[in-house]
Amino acid sequence: MTTAPTSPSSPSTLSPKPIDTAALINNLQWRYAVKKFDASKKIPAATWQALEHATVLSPSSFGLQPWRFVVINDKALREKLKGASWNQSQITDASHLIAFARRTTLGAEDVQCYIDSIAATRGVPVASLDGYKNMMLGFANQPGFDTALWAAKQVYIALGVFLTAAANLGIDACPMEGIDPKQYDEALRPVLGNDYTTLCVATAGYRAADDAIAGMAKVRYPIGDVVKHV
Amino acid sequence: MTTAPTSPSSPSTLSPKPIDTAALINNLQWRYAVKKFDASKKIPAATWQALEHATVLSPSSFGLQPWRFVVINDKALREKLKGASWNQSQITDASHLIAFARRTTLGAEDVQCYIDSIAATRGVPVASLDGYKNMMLGFANQPGFDTALWAAKQVYIALGVFLTAAANLGIDACPMEGIDPKQYDEALRPVLGNDYTTLCVATAGYRAADDAIAGMAKVRYPIGDVVKHV
Numbered sequence: 001m002t003t004a005p006t007s008p009s010s011p012s013t014l015s016p017k018p019i020d021t022a023a024l025i026n027n028l029q030w031r032y033a034v035k036k037f038d039a040s041k042k043i044p045a046a047t048w049q050a051l052e053h054a055t056v057l058s059p060s061s062f063g064l065q066p067w068r069f070v071v072i073n074d075k076a077l078r079e080k081l082k083g084a085s086w087n088q089s090q091i092t093d094a095s096h097l098i099a100f101a102r103r104t105t106l107g108a109e110d111v112q113c114y115i116d117s118i119a120a121t122r123g124v125p126v127a128s129l130d131g132y133k134n135m136m137l138g139f140a141n142q143p144g145f146d147t148a149l150w151a152a153k154q155v156y157i158a159l160g161v162f163l164t165a166a167a168n169l170g171i172d173a174c175p176m177e178g179i180d181p182k183q184y185d186e187a188l189r190p191v192l193g194n195d196y197t198t199l200c201v202a203t204a205g206y207r208a209a210d211d212a213i214a215g216m217a218k219v220r221y222p223i224g225d226v227v228k229h230v
Numbered sequence: 231m232t233t234a235p236t237s238p239s240s241p242s243t244l245s246p247k248p249i250d251t252a253a254l255i256n257n258l259q260w261r262y263a264v265k266k267f268d269a270s271k272k273i274p275a276a277t278w279q280a281l282e283h284a285t286v287l288s289p290s291s292f293g294l295q296p297w298r299f300v301v302i303n304d305k306a307l308r309e310k311l312k313g314a315s316w317n318q319s320q321i322t323d324a325s326h327l328i329a330f331a332r333r334t335t336l337g338a339e340d341v342q343c344y345i346d347s348i349a350a351t352r353g354v355p356v357a358s359l360d361g362y363k364n365m366m367l368g369f370a371n372q373p374g375f376d377t378a379l380w381a382a383k384q385v386y387i388a389l390g391v392f393l394t395a396a397a398n399l400g401i402d403a404c405p406m407e408g409i410d411p412k413q414y415d416e417a418l419r420p421v422l423g424n425d426y427t428t429l430c431v432a433t434a435g436y437r438a439a440d441d442a443i444a445g446m447a448k449v450r451y452p453i454g455d456v457v458k459h460v
Contacts, residue, residue: 009259009447009448010444010445010446010447010448011259011260011261011262011437011444011445011448012444012445014256014259014260015260016256016257016260016397016398016400017249017253017256017257017400018257018398018399018400019247019249019253019398019399021276021277021279021280021399023247023249024280024284024395024398024399025280025283025284025287026244026246026247027246027247027248028283028284028287028391028395029239029241029244029287030241030244030245030246031241031287031289032241033289033293046251047251049251050251050254050255052453052457053255053258053453054254054255054258054394055457056450056451056453056456056457057255057258057259057261057448057450058390059261059263059393059405061407063263063449065450065451065456067456068456068457068458069456069457069458070457070458070459070460071457071458071459071460072460073459073460074460077460114449117449117451118449121447121448121449122446122447122449148379149378149379149382152379152382152383152386153382153383153386153407153429154386156382156383156384156386156387156390157386157387157389157390157393157405158390159387159390160288160386160387160388160389160390160391160392160393160394161258161390161391161393161394162390163289163387163390163391164284164390164391164394164395164398165254165258165394167246168248168249168254168394168398169248169249169251169254170246170247170248175289175387177291177383188458188460190460191458191460192458199383207241214240214241214242215240215241215242216240216352217239217240217351217352218239218240218241218287218351219293219344219347219348219351219352220286220287220295221286221295221347223282223283223286226286226295226297226298226299227282227285227286227298227299227300227301228298228299228300228301228418228421228422229300229301229303230300230301230302230303230304230307230418230420230421
């Protein structure tokens with residue numbers, strides 16, 4: 001048996017630092033979609049940076065990363081976007097607001113950009129990746145390929161990573177699909193251009209002590225109804 | 231200020247057990263899409279149960295949980311499904327194989343089922359949830375509502391939760407979209423019925439010592455290109 005070669009920052013150079021299963025489940029039980037944030041509490045910069053980093057490390061189809069994430073700090077902009085979000089208070093009260101946007105196209109230029117990134121990161125010739133490139137092009141060009149569905153799925157993986165990471169860092173959050181993507185796209189045009197479109201947002205910070213939702217039992221169908229074994 | 235009421239297993243009865251940011255990022259850097267599993271290594275039962283539990287705790291739109299997860303243990307079935315998965319070895323070599331399926335419809339009966347679940351869990355009258363029920367019905371009945379897109383998004387949140395949870399438990403995994411959903415649906419019909427359809431699978435277990443992919447540097451676009459601040 002040969003041992004896999006290693007390069008800096010490759011998965012084989014690291015060892016996992018597992019948390020115990022009880023802590024994981026505790027954190028996910030503790031998590032809920034916060035209705036009312038404590039507007040006075042801010043996420044420490046290093047913690048937020050870790051959340052951004054975790055999100056960027058999300059897996060995606062072929063590794064294509066068809067996404068962009070926009071952190072909206074500007075107070076006036078957040079006030080305006082609250083109006084594009086059913087006036088939900090989390091948009092302005094949470095410590096952080098992050099928009100999840102998907103790539104609008106998957107074309108040859110996207111594939112080439114990614115191939116170039118692989119070649120540069122791994123120090124391999126671009127031409128050595130022709131097989132992988134052609135596989136991706138074949139995928140993107142298959143009849144009936146639904147770019148919107150494909151890209152949305154990838155972005156929602158990242159949303160799941162973000163929310164799980166937040167819970168494991170002790171950060172409260174609320175994912176929010178109830179937004180007007182068009183108004184978000186207009187407001188975020190300077191950073192999204194026309195190549196990305198907003199799908200949803202997440203707010204993050206710390207729950208208010210009097211958020212009544214936190215006191216209600218978490219509702220889930222019985223695990224035996226949802227997870228089947230064959 | 232009032233304090234939120236509490237009930238058993240509500241988020242307010244728990245405290246988070248945060249992991250440190252370096253451990254989180256380490257685990258996500260350690261994670262990769264495993265190409266070759268060590269077929270001799272099995273995930274301990276308690277760890278796998280925690281992964282199932284974590285997945286069931288995934289957030290979803292309104293909390294509707296439009297998903298089903300199928301753990302495929304049967305060896306012959308896994309061998310057969312390998313043929314429906316581009317013959318990728320992970321399907322049979324990984325310790326565990328789990329299919330992620332979405333609900334095919336979002337109708338009044340789905341909403342009522344969920345409302346009944348809330349009422350039973352929280353001990354509140356069904357009628358007290360009429361406002362929430364009508365909001366969900368209005369959502370489901372909006373013109374042009376795309377059930378497939380909506381439900382797929384939710385399932386992919388769960389996929390993100392599963393993969394992040396696995397990494398944090400030191401379990402290797404590989405998400406796989408390259409499957410023939412129709413063949414999976416046929417094989418899993420006894421537990422999926424016609425109400426759920428397979429979207430993707432994940433394999434989980436332990437990387438083989440000679441999986442060359444593990445030694446390659448992880449490829450991500452620079453965080454500054456992907457995460458924007460406004």
